[in-house]
Amino acid sequence: MSQIIKDEQLQPESAVEPRQKALFGMSLDELRELMVSLGQKPYRATQIAEALYHQRVTSLDEITVLPASLRAELTAAGYTLGLPEIVQTARSVDGTERYLIRLADGEAVETVWMPDGDGGERGDGSEASAEEEAAEGLEGNASEFTTGELAAPKRDLRNQGALAESGYRRATICISSQVGCAVNCQFCLTAKLGIRRNLTGGEIAGQVAAVLSRHGIRMGKDRINLVFMGMGEPFLNYVQFIRSVEVLVKHIGIPESRMTVSTSGIEPAIRRFAAEPLRPKLALSLNASNDTVREQIMPITRKWKIAQLLDAVKTLPLGKREWITFEYVLLGGINDQPEHAREVLDLLKGIKSKVNLIVWNPGPGIAYTQPKPEDVAAFQKLLIDAGMPTYIRRPRGRDIYAACGQLKRTVSEEPQVVTIR
Ligand code: SAH
Ligand code: SF4
Secondary structure, rough: OOOOHHHHHHOOOOOOOOOEOOOOOOOHHHHHHHHHHHOOOHHHHHHHHHHHHHHHHOHHHHOOOOOOOHHHHHOOOOOOOOOOEEEEEOOOOOOOOEEEEEOOOOOOOEEEEEEOOOOOOOEEEEEEEOOHHHHHOOOHHHHHHHHHOOOOOOOOOOOOOOOHHOOOEEEEEEOOOOEOOOOOOOOOOOOHHHHEOOOOOHHHHHHHHHHHHHOOOOOOOOEEEEEEOOOOHHHHHHHHHHHHHHHHHHHHHOOOEEEEEEEOOHHHHHHHHHHOOOOOOEEEEEEOOOOOHHHHHHHHHHHOHHHHHHHHOOOOOOOOOOOEEEEEEOOOOOOOOOHHHHHHHHHHHHOEEEEEEEEEOOOEEEEEOOOOOHHHHHHHHHHHHOOEEEOOOOOOHHHOOOOOOOOOOOOHHHHOOOOOO
């Protein structure tokens, strides 16, 4: 059994913060303060924000509305845009793209782009708001999404963005919140990296900006969903995670109703999250139906038991059409039997929930086996028959190691990666 993570790593504020003066990620107030401190008029802040978040410039020199002297002053004071940069791309046969994104200090994280042409992934944690789906005629019960293809509703394609022009209804971007992860779930490849550092809010939001730019996405025209499900545990980088949400909502223009954050279960952070004014949807990585199994596969369970996590989750003030998503990675012979499904139902009684079953994605050096397809089907059926909306997450980008839990910095280990850029 691997060593449980240290207490100080469990503090949501714990941080190995990078020291950098990055403009990207700053709020309008912070930019104003900066301008005033440099003896500039506050409206310069608005110009910088416009350039950073709407024009998505990639260097200070491109902000030509600023006087050259101001740009020089910013540079001399050590300010950079601090935008993460896509340095490597791998494309899957299913359209998924995985990016290696380099940060200012040379560390790297992975970000995934999942264009979705069939509208059938409502259950994967990347859902658009239920209201929007209802408006489009995409509402349905769980089994519709897992047993059959949905006909695409007729849509007016005039005035659509780059995404719709390429035939996609929406896309989901999966972003990382830390370089590596301290939580050490036994089935996850990211865990093998250990924790290297937290990302800043700007670096988290910057992944989105980099990917949107790559695909020529204009906000307001294309529907973009976000999932905080890449490398790292967002709730162990809580402050910067919330900062990124603010930038993404207020500046980039992605509503929080189209964002889902997944946590392995940091109890105090869940309670804090429940009180946030700007709050993505929550997904909890339950992954086991009792503490004994969960402790084996997620040692963090020694710190917070399932019951404590569920109590914390119950404090979330859910919107009328909001549910808590419970992710459940199915590991062959470990947590995939009918008795486990029945235990899950018992646990989730009284919580407005839906369940996302994720077939475990194998990775080198991890000694689990995939569940049998018939066990997956039986598990889902048992939950659905009891009235629990239950989806099986479609594995995306498995051939490029972009699927769940397969994000790991693998540049040198993967000669088959295709560099497109
Ligand atoms: N740290 C957060 C978010 C990132 S992991 C969390 O754990 O929730 C996102 C999801 O991928 C989690 O539900 C996790 O349980 C799942 N996951 C991790 N490794 C996996 C693997 N090898 N196969 C399938 N799912 C995996
Ligand atoms: Fe970290 Fe999530 Fe992987 Fe667990 S599953 S090690 S919390 S990234």
